[in-house]
Amino acid sequence: GENVEQHPSTLSVQEGDSAVIKCTYSDSASNYFPWYKQELGKGPQLIIDIRSNVGEKKDQRIAVTLNKTAKHFSLHITETQPEDSAVYFCAASRTNFGNEKLTFGTGTRLTIIP
Amino acid sequence: ETGVTQTPRHLVMGMTNKKSLKCEQHLGHNAMYWYKQSAKKPLELMFVYSLEERVENNSVPSRFSPECPNSSHLFLHLHTLQPEDSALYLCASSQEQFSYNEQFFGPGTRLTVL
Numbered sequence: 001g002e003n004v005e006q007h008p009s010t011l012s013v014q015e016g017d018s019a020v021i022k023c024t025y026s027d028s029a030s031n032y033f034p035w036y037k038q039e040l041g042k043g044p045q046l047i048i049d050i051r052s053n054v055g056e057k058k059d060q061r062i063a064v065t066l067n068k069t070a071k072h073f074s075l076h077i078t079e080t081q082p083e084d085s086a087v088y089f090c091a092a093s094r095t096n097f098g099n100e101k102l103t104f105g106t107g108t109r110l111t112i113i114p
Numbered sequence: 115e116t117g118v119t120q121t122p123r124h125l126v127m128g129m130t131n132k133k134s135l136k137c138e139q140h141l142g143h144n145a146m147y148w149y150k151q152s153a154k155k156p157l158e159l160m161f162v163y164s165l166e167e168r169v170e171n172n173s174v175p176s177r178f179s180p181e182c183p184n185s186s187h188l189f190l191h192l193h194t195l196q197p198e199d200s201a202l203y204l205c206a207s208s209q210e211q212f213s214y215n216e217q218f219f220g221p222g223t224r225l226t227v228l
């Protein structure tokens with residue numbers, strides 16, 4: 001089955017700086033990669049996703065890049081703000097093999113230092 | 115809010131107790147999920163229901179028993195739990211059961227088994 005590794009497990013950055021979280025996956029057939037943000041006391045919430053037919057996707061201060069050859073994808077947050085502090089999860093799945101479940105990483109706790 | 119509610123938010127139970135977790139979604143979705151979230155571990159998918167029919171059971175011990183009486187409600191019945199079952203239990207829903215559909219998570223039930 002799919003295995004997703006996520007690094008780092010914790011990350012602290014100064015407000016205004018950029019944050020990068022990296023994930024690797026094992027199944028070369030995986031083609032859908034969402035990122036979820038979990039704030040304290042809440043469930044995870046989808047913030048951005050990317051499919052394997054594109055290498056990069058951007059939504060305001062958030063971007064995701066995908067390297068299919070190396071089987072890794074990354075979340076980039078620019079101009080970080082205190083409200084970006086949360087736990088971020090990457091995930092991977094194969095969507096063209098029927099109902100394939102999402103396999104999640106172990107999460108990154110991001111702290112923005114004011 | 116995400117449109118997915120869970121009750122109770124916190125639950126403490128002994129190993130011989132029987133309790134139930136409740137999830138309700140107000141989004142008109144057809145698929146509902148139970149996940150287990152433990153510290154420093156990836157989210158673990160437990161059960162998937164699509165149109166009130168269980169479509170996936172991820173080798174979950176029989177002391178966890180799901181019930182989906184209709185497409186808006188999902189229960190997780192608990193009995194004879196073990197201390198290692200202590201975790202955050204998350205309910206989620208999506209339009210359809212496929213992994214590329216955005217999953218909307220509830221805030222979770224923090225379960226402590228004594």
